[in-house]
Amino acid sequence: MSELAAASTLDRSSPLRFLLIEDSTSDRELVRALLEDEFAHGEIEAAADLEQALVMLTDSHFDLVLADLTLPDADGGAVVRAVRDASPQTALMVLTGRVDGTLALWALAEGAQDYLVKGEHDGPRLGDALLRGVQRSRTEQLTHAALVTALEQESESTRRLRELDRAKNEFVETVSHELRTPLSNITGYAELLQDATTLSPHEAGFVDAIARNAARLTSLADDLVLLLGLSADAEEHVPVAVDLRAVVVRAREMVLAGGTASRLDISFDVTERSAFVSGNPGQLERVVLNLMGNAIKFSEDGGSVVCRVRTTESDVLLDVTDTGIGIPPDERSQLFNRFFRGASAHQRAIPGTGLGLHLVSIIVAGHRGDVTVASEVGEGTTFTVRLPRTVRP
Structure with a gap:
């Protein structure tokens, strides 16, 4: 049986301890007699004033306090607050001689489980009311304890996840850093061999493959670092005003230097209007x-x-359109998932890691923008990046 279930199975045979705070001798004796008749195994203690009651609460444990709101040394809220401060885990119900609907709300707001009007409860009804008060108090305490435990466990899980994430980041950063030096050496020696005139065509093909794969590994290392929100030099980047036209012009030089111009018609259409956005030019x-x-x-x-850059009154738009193989409808929703590669990429053995578009989506989202795709199989694809336009500095 769970603790919450046990809390709801109290009855009149339960060994409960009650503290009655009542300055009227006749009322005190009447309530005591009613409780003794209802709870055969219960213990009923009584105090004539608040001071005596607080001493008893300090010295002993009680399951419920039944307190008159008008005592010789305290009145109303002072009684409830004093009992709550002395024994916050004990169920508290109040007695009043007035029939006042607002008194119930006031007593509950101050921390009482319920309130009773003197003279309106016989033994059975008084017993039922006190049992409900104890049960509700215990259930609330157990629920609170369970909530605190759950929050502590969640906090610990969050802390461990953060530690794992930090360890993962450090590992990837270290691996990426350690890869760069040998990859730089491989790339450098491959370039020297590519310039050599003594290689046979067969050997030159091997060298080209070495250089090509070294470049792929270098790009993968850079992508992993960027994916983890790190930069190669571990510096923090503060957003600045960036003219996207200038970014595209720099990228144009790198794209055309890649040797694809001979097999494709690659063009750049850049607006004459300024196209400033706030962000990181490298990203x-x-x-x-x-x-x-x-x-x-x-x-x-x-x-x-x-590759086209255009503007609206509020946005800067980057479009990249191709006449390529297109993207099947069932793959479009997965394009920006980490490591996703479409069936065509596998079938045609097109190299890639599946990180490129995922990184694009992360960077664009970090610049408060969005990226969309329109495609038809066999006809081509257009990716459109929308970024909020900013004022020219």
Whole structure:
């Protein structure tokens, strides 16, 4: 049986202890007699004033206090507050000689379980009322204790999750950092070999594969760091006014240097109006590069990719449109999930980690914007990034 269930199974045979605070001798003796008749195994103690009652509460445990609201040394709220301060876990009910509907609300607000009007309760009704008061008090205490325990457990779980998350971040940051040095060496030596004239075409193909995969690993390490909200140099970035046109111009140089211009028609259409947003220029450049990289990877030879910047009165819009293979409807809702790669990417062995679009969504959301996609299988895809426009500095 649970503690809450046990709290609701009290009856007149339960060994309960009552403290009656009543200055009227006749009322005190009458209530005592009624309680003794109702609770054969109960103990009923009595006090004629508040001072005596507080001493008894300090020295002994009681299941319920039944207190008159008019005592020689205290009155009304002073009685309730004093009893509550002396024994906050004890059930408290009050006695009054007045029939006043507002008194019930006042007594409950001050911490009493209920109130009784003198002369309106015979033995059975008084016994029922006191049992309900004790039961309600115990249930409230057990519920509160269970809530406190649950909150403590949740707090501990949250603390452990934070520690695990911090350890994960430190691990990924360390691994990414340790990867960069050997990858830089591999890339450097591969470039030296690519410049050599003594390699056979077969050997040159091996070197190109080494350089290509080293670049992929370097990009993956950078993506993991960015995914964890870290920068390569662990610096905090403060948002600044960024002209998205300038970001696209810088990205254009990197895209065209990638050697794809020979097989695709790649163009950039940048508005003449200023296109300032508030954010991190490095992260926004990553958005452009990731979207352009995806468009290029999924476009067939002879296709086209267009990167466009346009503005409205309130927003700056970045569109990346390709004439590639398109995205099936059932995959569009998963595009921005971490590590998601569509069936076409697997079937065509198109390289990637499934982090690019996930990073795009995180960066855009961090800039108070959104990204949407429109696509038709076999006809191409358009990604649109919307960012709040800001005033030119």
